[in-house]
Amino acid sequence: MEADITSQAVGLASNTDFSIITLFLRADIIVKSVIIILIVSSIYSWAIIFDKLKLFRRINKSSEEFEDKFWKSKSAETFYNSLPQNIEDPMAILFKSSMQQVLKSRSKSNLSERLTTILEVNIEKQMNTIDKNYTFLATVGSTAPFIGLFGTVWGIMNSFQSIAISRNTSLAIVAPGIAEALFATALGLLAAIPAVIAYNKFSSDSKKYSQRLENFSKRFISII
Numbered sequence: 001m002e003a004d005i006t007s008q009a010v011g012l013a014s015n016t017d018f019s020i021i022t023l024f025l026r027a028d029i030i031v032k033s034v035i036i037i038l039i040v041s042s043i044y045s046w047a048i049i050f051d052k053l054k055l056f057r058r059i060n061k062s063s064e065e066f067e068d069k070f071w072k073s074k075s076a077e078t079f080y081n082s083l084p085q086n087i088e089d090p091m092a093i094l095f096k097s098s099m100q101q102v103l104k105s106r107s108k109s110n111l112s113e114r115l116t117t118i119l120e121v122n123i124e125k126q127m128n129t130i131d132k133n134y135t136f137l138a139t140v141g142s143t144a145p146f147i148g149l150f151g152t153v154w155g156i157m158n159s160f161q162s163i164a165i166s167r168n169t170s171l172a173i174v175a176p177g178i179a180e181a182l183f184a185t186a187l188g189l190l191a192a193i194p195a196v197i198a199y200n201k202f203s204s205d206s207k208k209y210s211q212r213l214e215n216f217s218k219r220f221i222s223i224i
Helices: 002-012 020-025 029-072 076-082 090-104 109-129 134-166 169-223
Strands: none
Touching: 002 109, 020 029, 020 169, 029 076, 029 090, 029 134, 029 169, 076 090, 109 169, 134 169
């Protein structure tokens, strides 16, 4: 173990290349694992971010078009019959699934109460689909800095071990190890900051869309 650290210290002292690839390659297995975890988390977070941006852009546009057509229709049942089989808009799915259960129900007593319950269940179902993967963004936002900090602490420990073994306090011995350690912290922040911003934005967008579905449900109940 001491021989490995000694050879690492000598190698670091003779290597002044601080490129990202070099920092990764000369890091030990623990710091490499931290870096890989953070990079994978960041890539997956950005995939979720782009997916949610497209999702909200699509459903906001499609729901606006649906509401416009719905309020211009002669009746809810007529509009229901004119809907295509395959629809992706959450508001249209909410309306269609609720109307199916209303039309199947033979009893007209307490229709308003039953329809309210049906709509609430369907709204929750649609929002669960929209809110998918929010937990991952929240987890990355809260844990990535600490994962990066762990890599930093481990890297600095290795640097101090290099100093103790080589008995040399020269920056040529210490600087490369510290650079690797700080690289892990930088990656942690790079993964966490976009995830936190995206989580807050999409949570706000979800609340607005959920309120939009609830407003539509109340108006839908009033005409039924």
